[in-house]
Amino acid sequence: MMNQHCFFVTGTDTDAGKTYVSALLLQGYAALGITALGAKPLAAGAEHAADGSLQNSDALLLQQYSGIALPYAQHNPVCLAEPAAPHLVAAAASIRLDEPQLTAHLQQLQQTLAQRILIEGAGGWLLPLSDKRYLADWVLEHQLPVVLVVGIKLGCINHAMLTVRELERSGASILGWVANIISPEMLYLAQNIADLQARIKAPLLATVPHAPTEPHQVAFDLVQALERQLVVR
Numbered sequence: 340m341m342n343q344h345c346f347f348v349t350g351t352d353t354d355a356g357k358t359y360v361s362a363l364l365l366q367g368y369a370a371l372g373i374t375a376l377g378a379k380p381l382a383a384g385a386e387h388a389a390d391g392s393l394q395n396s397d398a399l400l401l402q403q404y405s406g407i408a409l410p411y412a413q414h415n416p417v418c419l420a421e422p423a424a425p426h427l428v429a430a431a432a433s434i435r436l437d438e439p440q441l442t443a444h445l446q447q448l449q450q451t452l453a454q455r456i457l458i459e460g461a462g463g464w465l466l467p468l469s470d471k472r473y474l475a476d477w478v479l480e481h482q483l484p485v486v487l488v489v490g491i492k493l494g495c496i497n498h499a500m501l502t503v504r505e506l507e508r509s510g511a512s513i514l515g516w517v518a519n520i521i522s523p524e525m526l527y528l529a530q531n532i533a534d535l536q537a538r539i540k541a542p543l544l545a546t547v548p549h550a551p552t553e554p555h556q557v558a559f560d561l562v563q564a565l566e567r568q569l570v571v572r
């Protein structure tokens with residue numbers, strides 16, 4: 340399909356704000372009139388829906404803000420009940436996290452009319468799938484460019500630089516990073532963000548305030564910045 344772009348949203352850690360920022364991006368795309376689809380291929384932490392199937396709250400949010408209505412399983416094909424490291428939850432249930440299943444799911448999304456496909460990771464960049472494989476390996480194999488959400492809190496400089504170094508070392512394409520303020524009381528908040536901006540070569544797409552008073556404006560600015568990066572590719 341013409342002009343379809345697919346990208347992966349990773350974070351400096353679990354709870355960095357990948358889903359929060361992804362929801363803003365999907366809202367921004369809706370405002371721009373661009374059909375965008377959000378998915379979380381692998382989720383851990385889920386509740387039973389009315390029909391007895393497991394549903395993860397991140398995936399439900401991505402489904403809610405997607406510009407195309409798809410069945411839940413298209414937004415989240417692999418859903419594990421316990422909110423823990425997915426490979427460990429899978430091992431406890433004697434199941435294997437199946438990369439071909441993730442790939443088949445991605446290919447299905449690419450067959451839709453979505454102009455933008457946002458794939459949210461789980462945890463941070465080096466999220467294990469097995470003893471040998473990480474979700475990052477799958478992302479690299481599929482050459483998905485990456486948006487890094489940095490959860491701005493004390494300790495985030497180390498987390499961000501470790502992640503950026505590994506993204507660069509592995510040859511990932513970094514569209515940009517988002518400063519997501521999860522700890523608004525942090526001392527030297529603005530200086531932390533400026534410091535990261537000086538250290539990270541990839542562009543700062545946007546700073547997302549904590550509980551922004553103007554979420555639509557934040558979403559709009561964020562998506563415009565991301566679009567500027569996507570069109571130069």
Ligand SMILES: Nc1ncnc2c1ncn2[C@@H]1O[C@H](COP(=O)(O)OP(=O)(O)OP(=O)(O)O)[C@@H](O)[C@H]1O
Nearest residue numbers: 350353354355356357358359461462520548549550
């Ligand atoms: N900018 C923000 N303002 C207010 N709340 C936020 C912000 N960013 C994140 N949060 C809240 O912090 C919590 C963690 O964020 P989120 O669920 O987006 O993290 P995540 O990186 O997607 O985590 P996971 O690894 O579980 O997918 C959520 O309750 C979310 O609503």
Ligand SMILES: C[C@H](N)[C@H](N)CCCCCC(=O)O
Nearest residue numbers: 353383384422423424461462
């Ligand atoms: C349950 C949680 N919210 C995430 N979905 C999974 C986080 C896994 C972290 C694994 C790790 O890096 O230690």
Ligand SMILES: [Mg+2]
Nearest residue numbers: 357358397459
């Ligand atoms: Mg999430």
